Amino acid sequence: MINQIRKIKSFVRRPGRLTLGQKMGLTKFWEDHGIDLPKGKINLNTLFVKQQKIVLEVGFGNGDSLLKMAINTPDRNFLGIEVYEAGVGQLINKAHKYQLNNLKIIKEDAVKVLTNHIEDSSFNLFQMFFPDPWHKKRHFKRRLVQTDFLNLLSHKMIKSGKIHIVTDSKHYAIHMMTVLERHPNFKNTQNAPIYSPRPEHQPITKFEQRSHRLGHDVWNLIFTNEK
Numbered sequence: 001m002i003n004q005i006r007k008i009k010s011f012v013r014r015p016g017r018l019t020l021g022q023k024m025g026l027t028k029f030w031e032d033h034g035i036d037l038p039k040g041k042i043n044l045n046t047l048f049v050k051q052q053k054i055v056l057e058v059g060f061g062n063g064d065s066l067l068k069m070a071i072n073t074p075d076r077n078f079l080g081i082e083v084y085e086a087g088v089g090q091l092i093n094k095a096h097k098y099q100l101n102n103l104k105i106i107k108e109d110a111v112k113v114l115t116n117h118i119e120d121s122s123f124n125l126f127q128m129f130f131p132d133p134w135h136k137k138r139h140f141k142r143r144l145v146q147t148d149f150l151n152l153l154s155h156k157m158i159k160s161g162k163i164h165i166v167t168d169s170k171h172y173a174i175h176m177m178t179v180l181e182r183h184p185n186f187k188n189t190q191n192a193p194i195y196s197p198r199p200e201h202q203p204i205t206k207f208e209q210r211s212h213r214l215g216h217d218v219w220n221l222i223f224t225n226e227k
């Protein structure tokens, strides 16, 4: 009934007020799982039915591993941010199929969202699996994990929250270990500048499958935000 009312409301919106979901042709399930960014900040707790720990994942790709996590861990809320439109569409449809009320999705650049739309101390865990490694030296500055990004994350997540980043690029892994170890707010959960074991129950992502297929090594970095 509530869904029917929402659908009718979405039809009577004037064209100038189309939601992003409508613009993307995702009208059907956008209202249940997609977030239209407001001008100001969002209190993440207001997005979810239950008040529980919030996991933020950036760059979920096709979203299969994020979907599995949301299904397997109903006592956590998940917010995914991705710029890849097809991936966002796939995840919205799957979240609807499984009737998940603990999974919300934003289609936008994560730095923009974190900077302009997320309040400080908003989430408990940040995860990013196989961020684009930008292999060429002249492109290194495009890599997301840099000191400025870590400063931003440190403020936007709660104190003692965790970050979990995975890569199969040795060069990027070493870069991330260096900037994280050097950062005043983050502490390695291994209590030493070493990589973490892969968490046992972590669903495998599409890019992780690809890494295994190609025989690549994979590095997990897990740090706490001590602030």
Ligand SMILES: C[S@@+](CC[C@H](N)C(=O)[O-])C[C@H]1O[C@@H](n2cnc3c(N)ncnc32)[C@H](O)[C@@H]1O
Binding pocket: 058, 059, 060, 061, 062, 081, 082, 083, 084, 087, 108, 109, 110, 111, 128, 129, 130, 131, 132, 205, 206, 207, 208
């Ligand atoms: C290499 S893919 C990994 C996808 C997935 N995590 C996996 O392991 O299969 C990196 C993803 O990050 C997304 N991405 C890159 N920069 C982003 C940004 N600034 N904000 C949101 N998503 C971003 C890309 O669109 C892409 O889907």
